[in-house]
Structure formats: structure tokens, C-alpha cells
Amino acid sequence: MTHSVAKLNTLKLDPLNPRFEKAFSNETDLVVILKELFKESDVLSIVKNVLQQEFDLVEPIVVTRDINGQWLVLEGNRRTAAFMICSTAEYAREVGLDIKSVLSPTMEVPIFIYETREAAQKYLHKRHVSKPHGWKPYAKNQFLYNSYTAIEHNKFHRNSIEQLAKDYEISVPNIYLALVCYLVFEEIKKYEFFYFLIETKKIDYSVFTTALANPSIRDYLGLERDLNKYHDVSFIQMKRKIDLDSLRVFTKIVFDKSYGKNGNKAILDDSRKVTKLGEIFDCDKAVEELLNTKNIDTVYSNLSDLELRPSTSVSPSTSLSPSTSVSPSTSLSPSTSVSPSTSVSPSTSLSPSIQLEPIKPFFSAHVSKKIYGLYKKFMESVDKETASANVSPLIDYLHKFKK
Missing domain, CATH: 3.90.1530 (Conserved hypothetical protein from pyrococcus furiosus pfu- 392566-001, ParB domain)
Incomplete structure (x- = not known):
């Protein structure tokens, strides 16, 4: 210098x-x-x-x-x-x-x-990452991701991460966590799980990182419970492990204030509830109950009963078999609230091993994009806070087909 x-x-x-x-x-x-x-x-x-x-x-x-x-x-x-x-x-x-x-x-x-x-990275780290009042959590994670990819492109490699941890005096698991948080957040933005209803600059990214530090939550998303297992794996392979249905549910719980209680708070409104949420994610029935009640404390207090209750609902992470026949006459009224585990037709019998995806059998990807385009125009022309409660359940299903 x-x-x-x-x-x-x-x-x-x-x-x-x-x-x-x-x-x-x-x-x-x-x-x-x-x-x-x-x-x-x-x-x-x-x-x-x-x-x-x-x-x-x-x-x-x-x-x-x-x-x-x-x-x-x-x-x-x-x-x-x-x-x-x-x-x-x-x-x-x-x-x-x-x-x-x-x-x-x-x-x-x-x-x-x-x-x-690259020569300036250590200086920037000391100034903005290691200090408590430096960059915000997202910027810190992006900095660590950029620092890592400068020495190891597009791959988790144990030796490179250990070297970065040594240079920056950060533990190896925390380097892994920073990389995973950054990549998962980019996946959320890539699939636009925010539905145009959330300004990313106004979200609490620190709650998101705290949530991903929980092993049960990572497991629910399809990621490794043990952070030390993230090595010698490409970023593409890691991202392919992410269950997109679970990621969409997780995103709504962590970020979507229009979906939470009273329409002004996300379901996970306090990082101190992350441990409870992790235990809830270990039980499919509890996840379904959380999406209905939108109250982590209530569901957690009833967790033992929910774990003993036989599950008859459809898991959000299962996919609809191509051979499954869904009646084209089934309709969704604007006021219908649809959760990822809700059956479309009362008469349709679905076994627990089959997941409900009602839109895909009806429409091609091209038509789904058209519908999504109409939705975007609609959301740009109305009050988003009012409209979100009515349209977000339908968009839950349309969203996964927008590429």
C-alpha cells in the first residue's frame, strides 16, 4: 500500500x-x-x-x-x-x-x-466486517462471498475456506454460514418469492441469517444440518439441494409482513424465536398449523400434541405425480385462501405421498408466465397492502412456474 x-x-x-x-x-x-x-x-x-x-x-x-x-x-x-x-x-x-x-x-x-x-480485502474486512458497526449483515456476507470466490470460483472447498477463516480470523463454520446465507438469499431473489410486495432494503436480513444458523431450519430447506460438511461441493450442487416449496414457506414466515399477524409483522418477528421455529420445522403437522395460526409461540406450546397427531395433510415439499388426474372444472374463487397443504377439490383424494400443485397440470409454462405478467401489472396499479391478502395465496402456486 x-x-x-x-x-x-x-x-x-x-x-x-x-x-x-x-x-x-x-x-x-x-x-x-x-x-x-x-x-x-x-x-x-x-x-x-x-x-x-x-x-x-x-x-x-x-x-x-x-x-x-x-x-x-x-x-x-x-x-x-x-x-x-x-x-x-x-x-x-x-x-x-x-x-x-x-x-x-x-x-x-x-x-x-x-x-x-484482493490485496485490499484484509483492510476492508477489518474496517467493515469485524467491527460491530460496520456494514450491514447482507453486505458483510456478500463481501465474504466475493472474497471467497476470488480464490475458489463456484465451489465450496475446505482448504480455501480454512485459509479465508485464518486470514479474517473467523471460524470455519461462520465462513460456511456466510456463504450459504448469501447463496440462499440470491435464490430467494432469483425466484422472486417476495411477490413484489416486499422491499428488500426494508427486510430484517439479520433475522434471516440467524434462522439459517439453526440446523433444523437448514434441514427443512434441504441443506446440511452440519456446517462442516460444506466442502468440495459446487455452488450449483448446493443450490440444487434446496427444496423450493420449503424455501417459499420459509420466505413467507421470515419476510412477508402482509402474511403475518395483523398484516404488519412477519410470523418470525423476533430472532429469539428461531429456536422454536427450528423445532416446528421438524414436524410437518406443526408447519401446517403455523401457516394457519401464524403464531410461533402458540404452535410451539402445542408441539408435543401435534407430533403425536397423525398427519393427513399434504407435505409442501412433495410434488404432484404427472399421472395424477386433477379435474379441470375445479375453480378458485378470489376470496379462497389457499395454503401449500390445502386440497383444491374436496372430492379429490390425495395420499400423503402426493403433493398438490394445482396450476401446473392445467397450464403450460408459457401460459403461467402470461398469468404472472397480468398479476404484475395488477399489483402495480393497486394498493399492494390491501391486495396482497387476496392474491398472495394464488401467487404461491403461480410463482414456481415463472422462470
Whole structure:
């Protein structure tokens, strides 16, 4: 690492900043990155300090050269964005501010230079990951994932993870957990289990990570109970183990506030209830009861009775046999509340080994995409909070067919 200075207009914001959930690239326009950073990372408070001349340039900005030879900011993106906004009227307008430029685009700022991004990883980890008030949990997990994939692409490998754990002074199981949390969350976003009803920036990601630290919950999702078994397995193989029906139920319980009690809290509204939820997930009947009552404490208190009760319901993780005949005359009224274990037709007899998927036999994947498109337009034109209670049960079934 060497110390130097650089002109402000020669600095480039980092498109791979762990704070971003969107996938940016080196070709992404600077304004796009600037707007995302301003929207999500409280750049405005720094802008106000600059306008009031309550800032200094003592702390250097950490940079490296990108593939085009530009100075790429690895640490200090928020400060750099604020300086850009305060030095260029066009940037200020792009983020919705009407302010006069108080800085010069050619002003010199102190920089620390690392030869590569990888060389700066330990510094960034100490600054943002190991500190309690560093990056938020999602950004920390994304940082560890990016650090890991830089040395071991697309695979869990014990030796590489042990090396990363040694470099960052984190236990091996916690490295595994960070990688698994990141990959599972990306699967949730990939299948859009949030139904357009949840803003990912407003969810409690820490509750999600606490939940995945529970062995029973990982087992319910189709993942290994023992974190030490995650090695020498490709990411693709790991993700294929995830049971998508269970993942959809888990997502609703952990994230969907419209589905929880009184429509303003998720069912798992407190990380201290994760242990109870883990025990509930060990019992299929208890999971069904939880989806009906939406109360973890109540279901947990009745867990012993539920475990003794014979199960006649259909498991959410079973799939409908292609040979199963479902009557096309079966209809779903708008007010019908459908849970993953609910039978469509009262007269249809299903054995416990057959899972209910009522939409797939009726419609091709193409038609399902059409229906999903109509749903999206509908949700964009109405009050989402009001509509979610009526349409989300139907979307539970349509969602899995949208690729």
C-alpha cells in the first residue's frame, strides 16, 4: 500500500460495492452507481457536512487500478459520491438535489493505493466486517462471498475456506454460514418469492441469517444440518439441494409482513424465536398449523400434541405425480385462501405421498408466465397492502412456474 493524491474527477465509484444488492459491472454508467449509492447509503448526510464546510480530507480514500487503468474506489465510496455531488451540478440534479457546487472536480484528495482488489480485502474486512458497526449483515456476507470466490470460483472447498477463516480470523463454520446465507438469499431473489410486495432494503436480513444458523431450519430447506460438511461441493450442487416449496414457506414466515399477524409483522418477528421455529420445522403437522395460526409461540406450546397427531395433510415439499388426474372444472374463487397443504377439490383424494400443485397440470409454462405478467401489472396499479391478502395465496402456486 502506498500513499499519494488524486484529482476527484479521476476517481471511479466501485460497481462491486458490497452494499449493493443489484448486479453492476465495470461498464455500468457512473451516474447509475452514484444514484444507487445516494439512495441506499446515506450519502446525503455527508453532502450536508460538505455544504456546511464540516469535513476534512485527512482520511485517505483507498483505491486500486481497474481494468481500464482508472482509480477505482474500494473504500470511501460514500465520501467520494458526496464530493462528486458537491462539485458537479449535473450529479446533484441526478440525485434530486438543487445545490450550488462548492468543490472543484479537479480538487486533490489523499489516496491509499493497493495493487489489486484482493490485496485490499484484509483492510476492508477489518474496517467493515469485524467491527460491530460496520456494514450491514447482507453486505458483510456478500463481501465474504466475493472474497471467497476470488480464490475458489463456484465451489465450496475446505482448504480455501480454512485459509479465508485464518486470514479474517473467523471460524470455519461462520465462513460456511456466510456463504450459504448469501447463496440462499440470491435464490430467494432469483425466484422472486417476495411477490413484489416486499422491499428488500426494508427486510430484517439479520433475522434471516440467524434462522439459517439453526440446523433444523437448514434441514427443512434441504441443506446440511452440519456446517462442516460444506466442502468440495459446487455452488450449483448446493443450490440444487434446496427444496423450493420449503424455501417459499420459509420466505413467507421470515419476510412477508402482509402474511403475518395483523398484516404488519412477519410470523418470525423476533430472532429469539428461531429456536422454536427450528423445532416446528421438524414436524410437518406443526408447519401446517403455523401457516394457519401464524403464531410461533402458540404452535410451539402445542408441539408435543401435534407430533403425536397423525398427519393427513399434504407435505409442501412433495410434488404432484404427472399421472395424477386433477379435474379441470375445479375453480378458485378470489376470496379462497389457499395454503401449500390445502386440497383444491374436496372430492379429490390425495395420499400423503402426493403433493398438490394445482396450476401446473392445467397450464403450460408459457401460459403461467402470461398469468404472472397480468398479476404484475395488477399489483402495480393497486394498493399492494390491501391486495396482497387476496392474491398472495394464488401467487404461491403461480410463482414456481415463472422462470
